[in-house]
Amino acid sequence: MPTIDPKSQISNLKSTYAIIVAGGSGSRMQSALPKQFIALCGEPVLMHTIKAFYNSQSSPQIILALNAGYHELWAELCSKHNFTIPHTVIAGGKTRFHSVKNALGTIDDADALIAVHDAVRPLVSPDTIDETYECAAKNGTAVVALKSRDSVRQVANGVSAALNRDSIYLVQTPQTFQSALLKKAYQQPYTDNFTDDASVVEQSGVVITLVEGSYSNIKITFPDDIIVAGAFINKKATIC
Ligand SMILES: Nc1ccn([C@@H]2O[C@H](COP(=O)(O)OP(=O)(O)OP(=O)(O)O)[C@@H](O)[C@H]2O)c(=O)n1
Numbered sequence: 567m568p569t570i571d572p573k574s575q576i577s578n579l580k581s582t583y584a585i586i587v588a589g590g591s592g593s594r595m596q597s598a599l600p601k602q603f604i605a606l607c608g609e610p611v612l613m614h615t616i617k618a619f620y621n622s623q624s625s626p627q628i629i630l631a632l633n634a635g636y637h638e639l640w641a642e643l644c645s646k647h648n649f650t651i652p653h654t655v656i657a658g659g660k661t662r663f664h665s666v667k668n669a670l671g672t673i674d675d676a677d678a679l680i681a682v683h684d685a686v687r688p689l690v691s692p693d694t695i696d697e698t699y700e701c702a703a704k705n706g707t708a709v710v711a712l713k714s715r716d717s718v719r720q721v722a723n724g725v726s727a728a729l730n731r732d733s734i735y736l737v738q739t740p741q742t743f744q745s746a747l748l749k750k751a752y753q754q755p756y757t758d759n760f761t762d763d764a765s766v767v768e769q770s771g772v773v774i775t776l777v778e779g780s781y782s783n784i785k786i787t788f789p790d791d792i793i794v795a796g797a798f799i800n801k802k803a804t805i806c
């Protein structure tokens with residue numbers, strides 16, 4: 567009896583791509599090198615991220631948006647760490663939006679599924695990645711988001727008011743879309759409100775579907791995030 571390929575059926579029908587955005591400077595991290603290159607348990611953050619996509623069942627073609635000034639460093643790091651996962655390196659842009667737009671310009675397939683993921687979310691699970699491709703195949707959109715664990719308050723004019731935390735989701739990546747609708751959305755002129763792909767796609771009139779995220783899929787933004795990410799990798803948490 568032939569074994570069924572555990573690769574999701576969607577990937578048999580549609581090509582899958584992953585745009586890994588790594589064009590940022592990491593100003594809030596204040597490290598010597600942009601945070602995507604910082605060593606996390608012995609390997610640059612970016613390598614953990616690419617490995618997660620490589621290990622997913624969807625096995626997407628990986629496009630890495632990286633500022634031109636860092637292409638050589640990246641090649642050196644790949645050689646030093648014997649990192650051979652296939653990927654295409656393209657130029658990042660002046661904002662995250664422009665980095666994604668540059669990467670989209672290299673994808674011709676109008677019927678593919680495209681995940682956009684922050685290079686600095688190295689702990690994304692391959693299962694979550696697969697779930698977004700499956701969801702986007704059905705709905706056109708799939709954005710990973712985590713329900714707030716804390717109570718939430720909104721402050722306006724110096725006055726705070728409680729919000730219903732069950733209605734608050736913290737947005738993560740991957741954010742995965744049917745390619746034609748993502749490409750169309752990225753033809754809009756840039757505005758500062760475009761903090762992620764969901765905001766760009768939503769502005770083009772498309773409803774966003776959420777996929778449950780996880781606390782461990784943190785974004786490395788500030789120095790203490792590296793400590794948290796390291797603890798997740800080493801599973802060092804202790805309950806006294
Ligand atoms: N011009 C840019 C800016 C950001 N990014 C990427 O978008 C992701 C999320 O952005 P953020 O965490 O804000 O990264 P930085 O812009 O590098 O950080 P900071 O805002 O602290 O400068 C990161 O993987 C970052 O490399 C990008 O590809 N191109």
Ligand SMILES: C[C@](O)(CO)[C@H](O)COP(=O)(O)O
Binds near residue numbers: 736737738762785787
């Ligand atoms: C895309 C994103 O990671 C979703 O949480 C986030 O919006 C990008 O990070 P930034 O810190 O706002 O640039």
